[in-house]
Amino acid sequence: MTKQRGLSHLDELESESIHIMREVAVSFAKPVMLYSIGKDSSVMLRLAQKAFHPGTPPFPLLHVDTTWKFPEMYDFRDRMARETGMELIVHVNEEGRAQGIGPFTHGSALHTDVMKTQALKQAIEQYGFDAALAGARRDEEASRAKERVFSLRTRTHRWDPKNQRPELWRLYNAHLSNGETMRVFPLSNWTELDVWNYIDREKIPVVPLYFSAPRPVVRREGTLMMVADRRMKLEPGEEPETKRVRFRTLGCYPLTGGIESDADNVPAIISEMLSATESERQGRVIDRDGEGSMERKKQEGYF
Amino acid sequence: MSPVTPSQEFRAYVNARETRDVLRFITCGSVDDGKSTLIGRLLYESKLVFQDQLDRVEADSKRHGTQGGALDLALLVDGLQAEREQGITIDVAYRTFSTGKRSFIVADTPGHEQYTRNMATGASTADLAIVLIDARKGVMPQTRRHTTILALLGIRHVILAVNKMDLVGWSRTVHEGITGVYCRFAKQLDVTNVTSIPVSALTGGNVIKPSVEMGWYHGPTLLQALETADVATDRERAPFRMSVQWVNRPDAGFRGFAGTIASGLVRPGDPVLICPAQKPSTVSRIVTADGDLACARPGQAVTLTLADDVDVSRGDVIASPTKPPGRSDQFAGHLIWMHENAMLPQRPYLLKIGTHVAGAQVTALKYKLNVESLERVAAKTLALNDIAYCNINLDRQIAFDPYRELKETGGFILIDRYTHTTVGAGMIDFALRRASNLTRHAFTVDKPARSVQKNQKACVLWFTGLSGSGKSTTANAVEQRLYVLGRHSYVLDGENLRHGLTEDLGFTAADRVENVRRIAEVAKLFVDAGLIVLVSVISPFRDERQMARRMMEEGEFVEVFVDAPLEVCERRDPKGLYRKARTGEIKNFTGIDSPYEPPENPDIVLKAGERSADELADQVIAYLRSRVEM
Incomplete structure (x- = not known):
């Protein structure tokens, strides 16, 4: 050492x-x-x-x-x-x-x-x-x-x-x-x-939505939206499918896109991030309202 | 699909994260030297740019880019819409990136002259600076200015990035010429650790990978230089210092002192000195949420408990007793002015150093520094981005170290007392011992004794208002009444004093501040002599009236606002001054081309436009009677 x-x-x-x-x-x-x-x-x-x-x-x-x-x-x-x-x-x-x-x-x-x-x-x-x-x-x-x-x-x-x-x-x-x-x-x-490394090192609890699990989702405007409660109305022809998804950021569920992932624990998330090609805000609908x-x-x- | 298990890559990464340290650096250079492009290149090539960010930059490059629609990496860094439109960086921006060896926090600072304060801001937390030079232009006035600021802020490691080498035919002679000129200038400032690297931010040459075009260069690439720079300042071996942020008292059984260790190591059992009071104690525990520590190091945020029940509060410095910090209320040091409103000597400001806030005044402007020629120029005030050497007076003693020895206990900011914005930043050089060497002689016949003798409580009636509002006339009428009542008084009239006490002063803002200060000092002496002092002076600025108030004891200062509208004063124009001011014959006339700041909470308001001097004088006497002054 x-x-x-x-x-x-x-x-x-x-x-x-x-x-x-x-x-x-x-x-x-x-x-x-x-x-x-x-x-x-x-x-x-x-x-x-x-x-x-x-x-x-x-x-x-x-x-x-x-x-x-x-x-x-x-x-x-x-x-x-x-x-x-x-x-x-x-x-x-x-x-x-x-x-x-x-x-x-x-x-x-x-x-x-x-x-x-x-x-x-x-x-x-x-x-x-x-x-x-x-x-x-x-x-x-x-x-x-x-x-x-x-x-x-x-x-x-x-x-x-x-x-x-x-x-x-x-x-x-x-x-x-x-x-x-x-x-x-x-x-x-x-x-x-850094945030994930700190969560890992300090064993800090986070909302389970950050971890991959089979969840009911529909694809809208290129993002995977979770059917989280009854207020979500399906559009004609839309059929929820179950995919292994997780969320990189959490906000209002209709404004938060999930990503397909198998990372179901913190080390796996960090590993995934080390090879990620998209930034976390990518899943936020709000940033794309215009320049x-x-x-x-x-x-x-x-x- | 099976759950992902941590890879070998991950395990290596996690091990590295416990040892990888952080380097904070700043990039500076003139406009168009390519700073943002260079940082964009570092981020891009170290694969820290995500695809969606890159997609956006690609789209932006077509709209705002300066590379003819090709990928403009500067757009990765230039964040604000306003900047994109102007094509320049307008404020300090912080970026982070990391490699296997180090994490980096980059302050990107603007090259525009009017934004020098941002550069000083970025430099204050940096260990190292990258100074960019356009190979076609060489060392520019801005380069000298920036290097001077870096040196003042204590940065000793500079990487000179001679950029745009592609535009000078990758010439070794150009690179060596620029390096020579720069190093000679830097040496005068004691910046001796300079690594000069020829680069092209546009093509990436010598940024991360060695440039094939510059085979004559054998030094490190920019990234290698960043990864290997040894900026450790042996803070661990320096004497122990911790400014107390907060006294932690969750219950009667625990009293801890929370703070971040600035220098030195600390262990339970260590003797310490509480400064500036210089009371000795001993460390009993180093408390953290992760358990007590056997030893704490610089940079760590901890909570100390002490063996004795000594009085410790926020702003105190817990220090090594063998090498304690200095203690003084007067300093000499450098000051960088950061606000559009000029710095006026004697004006009261707030000063924050460590975790301590004190009242402060610049008592003497020694000189202004021409940051390009390093010449020293005389100055009466400081404008935005001026750098000066000055004396500073505080309203109390503080613990400090010279800035060159420790930034945490030697760097300070000045805060405006009204707008509360940060107006300046400074570096303490040394203490002026004048006041502590002069001991005040205590005289037996004091203010209370004189008050008893005169059967009155001394005070100052401070008449403020526009020229021609009736200050002196009213003061005169008040004094007549006091005389009849057998009271002891004296009038200090601003206009009359200009024939003697203040004859060397003009009407600029700086001179007005000094004018008020002198009159207030004299008024203070007369109050000490037991008199009721009537001061009649325009005193247009709130800050200085506040200063005068603070010089007196509680309740001794009575602010009398002689409130007459400008039109009324101008119509009266007893001395013909308004007419001269309107024709431009006299300059800096209050109410015309110099501001008057009305009192916010005056003790007495005299409606001088509506009532006679006699009525106003009666109002003042009635006020004094109500306050047992008489």
Whole structure:
């Protein structure tokens, strides 16, 4: 064995994220951690537990529920809240629910705007949160590569990419003016592969949908969509078939495409990724609404 | 189909991930040197680009590409729509990639002059820099500027990538010429570790694979140089430092100090010093969620418990007692200005260093650095992207190290007190011992004694408002009443003082700040003498009025806003100044071509456009009576 100098890549990422979470806990009056139930949220949760050990993390979890998640995600969410002992706040845009907004009837763009972007703004205002920890990574999408770790939102929750605070060393500027809020991204420097390596090393539980299993799917616009509940109406001629599929990202099931895979455990997923040719966002319908669509959504307040 | 079992490749990969370290580097160069293309090439050739991303770049190349519809790798990196349209990178972007030997975090920073602050931002966390040079152009002013910033931020390892070699006929002479010029400049800045590599980002030559066209070059390719650069700074052998982020008190039985270790090793039983208070203690445990550690290293986020019940809070530095950090409230160091609003000496800012936030002022601008010629130029203010050497004064003592010894305890940012944006970044050079060498003599007859003697509580009535609003007239009327009431007072009139105390100052923003500072200092002395001081000065900026307030004790500063509309003041124009300002005869006139920032929460508002000086004076006296000053 050669003598190891410094920390390994994963150790360094872990320490950096813990450092960021602690800064948030002490710098803001009412921070919250956004919990989306996905693998990044699972890693965030574990990092938060580590950061404040032996205490529990000094902030609640917020799940902005679009009401269109996979059923298994809800089970997993409630289990994690129980196991960590953290307060879980679930927020639904009730106006949107009353109007029956959904991806099948209103399209992905409107659904995401009302049930996710607007819902998040509502929750932040309703509870008076001044900082929200979120699991976005810079490797996910080009516009995220330019975002700060501490990313300021205006009174109207907008992100102004041309007017970001310079962020030097680890000196995060947490000062807010009236009505401004902060989004903080402790996983900024992580990649999808880092996330899976960390899940593997730390034995972190994730939603079973990430693992391959026989599932009922239909093929729509080139993606494999799971028939997750009764709200999914089959189009004429469509017949669900059972395939071994898994999901690389989890969101609203009608907006999340599965991939055919046999990877049914974490090491297998990592092996598969090492030879993958498509990026994880590929399965997300939302990114393909047009060029620069993620940048536009972020400016409007989507994560 | 059978379930997939981990392959041999996977097992090797998992083993490597525990030993593979990370190199953070920055790429910099002038516009069009090909930075984004080079990073795109690194990502592309190390097979980190997924097919769907590539498909999109291919489509984009046809629309926005600069390669005539051919695959434009810069588009992999240039993320924002605005940048794609302009064809330039406008902000710092971070990318990650890894090879079997190392993981890399790349900061891609813009070459545009007005975005120098982004380069400093990217450099602050980098271990190494790739400086790009267009082989056709050689060392440009921007190259010198960037290298100066790299040196200031403590980067000692530079890879000089002489790009576009395909456009100079793969010429060895060109490469050697540029290398020579660059190394001579870099040496002046103490950047002596330079590896110069001739490359072509467009064809990929010497980026990952050796270039067939440049057989005369025998050094490493760019990727090899990145994989093998030894940037370890022996932080483990440096004295122990940990800035306390957070005091962890989940229950009465546990009190731990959470932080990230900046340098040195720490073990249970180690003696430590809590700085700047310099209280000794001993480490009892190194607590982590994965169990207590026998030893913790630089970069690790841990929680320490101490053997004694010493007072430790956020911002303190837990340090080695044999080599403790310095302690001071005054420093000399470099400052990079990062905001459109100029830096004004004496203006109060917030300074964040480590986990500590303190009030700060630049007390002296020693010189501005011309980053191309390295000449030192005199300066009164700093504009966006200026770099200066200055003295900084804090409102309290802090623990620190010179930046060249440790970035974590020597680098700081300045934050605007109103907008709360980050306006500057600096590097501490050394402490100025002036204040700690001068001990204050304690005199027996003090402020309370003088107050008792005069039968009044000393205070400052700070009249602020536009020229011609009636500040001096009202102050005069107030003082007449105080005199009749047997009170001891004095008027400091901004205009009159310009004949003596402040005669060397003009009306620029910087001079106005100094003007207010001097008057506030004098007012403070008069308050100490037990007087009711009436200050009449336009004092147009909130920051400086706040500064004056902070110089006094709680309750001593009474902000009186003499509120008369500009039209009223201009109509009165008692000294004919507005007329001169309107014709351009005098410059920087408040309300005309220089701003007035009205107080947000004044103690007294005098409606000077509607009421007479006598009525206003009565209002002030009534206020003072209500506050037991009289």
